[in-house]
Amino acid sequence: MSKGVLLVNLGSPDSPTAKDVKPYLDEFLMDERVIDVNPVLRNIIVRGIILNTRPKRSAEAYSKIWWEEGSPLIIISERFMEKVSQQTSLPIALGMRYGSMTIKSALQELKDKGVDEVLLVPLYPHYAMSSYETVVVKAMEVQQEHFPNMQLTTLPAFYSNPDYIKILSNSIAEGLKGFDYDHILFSYHGIPERHIKKSDPTKFHCQLNGACCKANSVAHHTCYRHQCYDTTELVIAQLGLPRDKVSTSFQSRLGSDPWLQPFTDHEFERLGKEGIERLAVITPAFVSDCLETLEEIAMEGKEQFVEAGGKDYIHVPCLNDRDDWAGLMAQWINTWSANQTLPEYNIQ
Ligand SMILES: C=CC1=C(C)c2cc3[nH]c(cc4nc(cc5[nH]c(cc1n2)c(C)c5CCC(=O)O)C(CCC(=O)O)=C4C)c(C)c3C=C
Ligand SMILES: [Fe+2]
């Protein structure tokens, strides 16, 4: 068999205009793992309500962060792929879960190069049904329908992998250099609380109270909340950060259902009001900077914090195409290629 690698990230609209944002959001929000209600209700919520107003507002936000070459998320993912490719002999293709750079065309690219055994890499450190799981399910559907002779193996979520934690910590230490912070906020993409319950294979373990996370459980393999808090804790330990100056929150909620708390925007306000003057924000749910980090955190977040009384504010960039991160991905790929071994999955 001949091996190759498929990297998959979330995707972006083709341009920062309402005309292109609308079909992109339609595909994204009609995904049953993102808005997980019955199909009739999903159609009403997405096409009857959200898509009437959101595309214009989102297009304005995308315009603020768009680069000359295109969407930051896409360009960064391409640069990352290039760097990884230079360190492995395996063919690598890049696809997006939503939008025009499809998983199907990426798999076709690999097939044209003779590949029939693929390592699928969802570019998310943490498992969530709306991110990691939907990529895996989509890739499997496409493989079964269009590439029946291909074999797929999936890289596990790497939120606690020791090498990943070291590299994330290095990037944070570099980002914090020269910034005398009062507080560090780890802000992760939010999800509805319901998704945590749905992803719990035991159906009773996850109580969303933090106490459950301290007991060993198979539920942690698919508990996004647990995994986010684990990443924060592991970075605190790696860098020896003062625990009382670090906290975790969840950003980017949509709709009125209960989402994971505390909310990042509420934390900006609370920290500013409580006299925190210098705030650093880290966004480890994303491996590449995107709308949610460049606009919501770096721009809007700063405004919210300063309005609440804060003074200095930095957003530490995501791993993007850092050499050490591309090197680690190449190392994972080359190890899999040599002996089928995948990175350590340190679940407790
Ligand atoms: C029900 C809604 C959403 C869930 C659940 C959700 C989970 C989720 N998303 C990411 C990563 C990204 N999301 C991005 C943008 C984005 N996310 C939602 C909604 C949900 N996400 C919307 C509507 C949008 C579009 C932008 C907007 O209109 O505000 C992005 C950025 C894409 C880009 O082009 O830059 C990323 C990345 C994760 C990891 C996740 C679950 C953990
Ligand atoms: Fe999202």
Ligand SMILES: [Fe+2]
């Ligand atoms: Fe838990």
